[in-house]
């Protein structure tokens with residue numbers, strides 16, 4: 001009996017010691033190594049420079065970052081950029097106005113459509129530039145068909161359209177032509193490819209889903225806006241989908 005209880009006590013003591021050692025072992029790397037890691041890794045990780053939101057004007061219509069919306073008409077309202085025709089597939093009946101975009105947009109569209117083609121995706125330019133006068137006719141048409149209230153959610157008033165900057169492009173696809181410039185474009189292979197890849201080439205989907213109160217427009221999965229790769233990638237990194245929110249501008253849900 002005596003001998004047995006001594007054995008039990010010894011076993012218990014051994015177990016406690018082992019537990020304490022195990023605890024100590026688990027604990028020490030945490031407390032001793034962490035500061036060491038921090039001091040060695042900190043100098044080797046270069047500080048990411050803060051994104052400069054003032055690199056380009058938000059007001060000058062020639063600027064890469066011009067923001068036109070229902071609260072911010074172009075100045076002058078009849079602004080017209082220098083234009084070129086991008087080397088990509090165009091909508092078959094595209095107008096002479098709409099087949100054009102600004103040079104920077106054309107370069108990016110060519111890279112975008114070439115990359116898409118490599119993935120087996122054919123993108124079409126449905127509508128690029130629209131002049132002030134083109135928009136007069138388009139907007140008047142929408143108003144006559146739908147009434148002013150509905151027209152204002154889908155078509156910009158002349159002088160307020162991003163298409164007039166030459167930096168916007170409505171894209172379509174070939175798998176479901178009926179979905180081109182329609183809500184169902186988002187579910188086509190072309191629409192899905194754009195969501196996954198457009199930012200790599202400097203484009204954002206300018207009117208995202210659920211942001212009508214901010215942008216003034218319903219979800220347009222086909223309407224891309226060229227802003228340059230730096231801004232497109234930064235907006236994705238910080239997970240902000242609209243220009244209005246990224247630059248801290250007020251909501252532009254409607255005209256004054």
Ligand SMILES: [Zn+2]
Pocket residue numbers: 163168169170222223224
């Ligand atoms: Zn558009």
